[in-house]
Amino acid sequence: MNIGIDKMGFYTPHLVLDMTDLAHARGDDPDKYHIGIGQSEMAVVPPTQDVVTMAANAANQIIDESDKQAIDLILFATESGVDNSKSGAVYVQRLLGLTEHTRAIEVKQACYSATAALQLAKDYIAAHPQRKALVLASDVARYGLHTPGEITQGAGAVAMVVSANPQILAISDQSTYLTQDVMDFWRPIYATEARVDGHFSANIYVDFFTNVWTRFKKTYGVDVTDFDAMLFHLPFSKMGLKALRTVLPADETVASRLTDNFESARLWNRHVGNLYTGSLYLSLLSLLANGTLADNAQLGLFSYGSGAEGEFYTATVQPNYRNGFDQVKIESLLNARQQVSVGEYEQLFSDQLPTDGSTKKLDIAADPAHFVLAGIDNEQRQYQAH
Numbered sequence: 001m002n003i004g005i006d007k008m009g010f011y012t013p014h015l016v017l018d019m020t021d022l023a024h025a026r027g028d029d030p031d032k033y034h035i036g037i038g039q040s041e042m043a044v045v046p047p048t049q050d051v052v053t054m055a056a057n058a059a060n061q062i063i064d065e066s067d068k069q070a071i072d073l074i075l076f077a078t079e080s081g082v083d084n085s086k087s088g089a090v091y092v093q094r095l096l097g098l099t100e101h102t103r104a105i106e107v108k109q110a111c112y113s114a115t116a117a118l119q120l121a122k123d124y125i126a127a128h129p130q131r132k133a134l135v136l137a138s139d140v141a142r143y144g145l146h147t148p149g150e151i152t153q154g155a156g157a158v159a160m161v162v163s164a165n166p167q168i169l170a171i172s173d174q175s176t177y178l179t180q181d182v183m184d185f186w187r188p189i190y191a192t193e194a195r196v197d198g199h200f201s202a203n204i205y206v207d208f209f210t211n212v213w214t215r216f217k218k219t220y221g222v223d224v225t226d227f228d229a230m231l232f233h234l235p236f237s238k239m240g241l242k243a244l245r246t247v248l249p250a251d252e253t254v255a256s257r258l259t260d261n262f263e264s265a266r267l268w269n270r271h272v273g274n275l276y277t278g279s280l281y282l283s284l285l286s287l288l289a290n291g292t293l294a295d296n297a298q299l300g301l302f303s304y305g306s307g308a309e310g311e312f313y314t315a316t317v318q319p320n321y322r323n324g325f326d327q328v329k330i331e332s333l334l335n336a337r338q339q340v341s342v343g344e345y346e347q348l349f350s351d352q353l354p355t356d357g358s359t360k361k362l363d364i365a366a367d368p369a370h371f372v373l374a375g376i377d378n379e380q381r382q383y384q385a386h
């Protein structure tokens, strides 16, 4: 029985910053951002969006009535959750009208946790083939103004329905993974911005890729030539290219197939930035939407989360994969975004919600999203559809 991703939805806020504008404001050469980092635009988050609203908006794109009844496991992968106790999955269950007879929890391990959630959901469906699981990957990547990490910020959410006989992707049972206690990137509980040892983190990323990939090849007797595309966690799109280059074979046909598919796979990420847990899965969506994949194309996926965990696994693209996501909706979401100036971005970055228990009502009129955060009352976030 095939098990994997049946449907995928994506959401990113309606505000966006042009990386050329940011480069000029920071006194940098725009080529550093566009080529050296591989980012053209960066999502900017209005106060009316957070990881819960973004996840609910992404899931709302794909969930139908039959999903609402069949989903009884909601796994919310995030490292920028809004509550230290309550899971974001519980809010999403209510906002989407999913059955109450569900397990709804949050999972955390930096950018890796969406992959952990996906693999756990797959095992759950193997035991309960009539049911479905909803995996949400939603994050706001924040490093701080004028920091080296600033150009690798972003935000967004990917929602995935996991089921038997999936429309998009059958996930194989083959995978290799690695956990090591490494301090390359972390965020103390009191901080709203990540702490990072930037160049060290990029080296650890490649080390983890090399480790799990080498182990994968040895364990399953495959080579890079067996793949149509290799996908990577993309904290910035050049990072995946650096990892890909370590395995490109001498065979020019295979090398250009892999690099061409990589270009398709980083297209949408270039325009959104890092969405932590969702980055690998936005890249998958970008490949499915913008690439030309052969029937039953074989994909290798590398997931990485600082701290650090990495996993390499494989999956087969299903014949009707284009029915599992709404390309037109995603493209119009990206194209309809409103550009903000560097000044407006800086203001929005600094406009944080109160942390002293005071009440705040937010102006939701300007936010075109279906689900929004309307404010904080009695220390409770007020989510609503509008």
Ligand code: HMG
Pocket (backbone or CB within 6 Å): 029, 031, 032, 033, 035, 036, 037, 079, 110, 111, 112, 148, 149, 150, 151, 152, 185, 196, 197, 198, 199, 201, 202, 205, 233, 234, 235, 236, 239, 274, 276, 304, 305, 306, 307
């Ligand atoms: P930096 O030190 O300012 O940049 O920060 P740089 O000097 O290293 O330059 C970056 C690249 O641009 C270099 O290319 C330059 O040569 C090139 P590379 O050598 O890397 O191939 N460059 C130019 N190219 C063309 N024209 C020019 C030009 N100038 C320079 N004029 C850094 C870069 C990524 C370190 C910083 O942005 C940062 O700290 N980012 C955050 C950390 C990060 O994203 N790490 C990635 C691995 S860890 C990870 O993926 C996990 C994560 O997602 C978190 C999680 O798991 O939760 C982050």
